[in-house]
Amino acid sequence: MALADDLERVSASAEPFADPNERMSGILAAQPLGASPVYLCSFESETGTAWLALDDEARPLTDASLVHEAASLAALVEVVEELAGVELREPRLATNAYLDEIGSRLEGGLAAAVEQAFPAAEAVAEQVVERHKTPLA
């Protein structure tokens, strides 16, 4: 329940960042190596999706590379879960250890999957940084 509690807490802090024409639509949790958990909140409007990355204290992140890293990790995990046929019933935190664990179930191995998924994951991460609601440096 700990992650669900964190998602609830961070979601509540992210909601006020929604513009009048937006709604907070989702939340992802990722923890790059050597970093604290990063919560990527999505906001939907008629013009598309905007993102806001918050730290464990529910404060908006300002470090573009950390946001990029977290989004890329979340995207890689998404691809590898799909390849490994993982069906999730509970929220999960995307970490390198989790990526290794589900990657070990792949016949072709994790390295091959990551190699193929990497360009798309990087493109997704760039979009998250570009469409971030607060300034990143």
Next chain:
Amino acid sequence: MEGGFPFGGDPEDLMRSLREFAEQQAEHVQEAQREQFATLTLNTAVELTAAALAQVQTQGGVDQQALSLRDAMRVLFPEAVALVSAARQGFMRER
């Protein structure tokens, strides 16, 4: 793995899938909140009902007292649930 690669290696498809997963997690959180709300409401209603029943003055034999308490409970418990639920919803709206 060629040909079977998810999302066709397309960033837009991957982004769509990521957004859908993010939405699922947000829905899971909302569902957990609703369950927590329902449990808290019922627990508080039980406590309120028990406290109210302790104030009820019953007369007669054991059987008559049991019937009186059951009748009181029939009225008190739904009222306590409604009261606590309304109070909590008011609280939730203010968040």
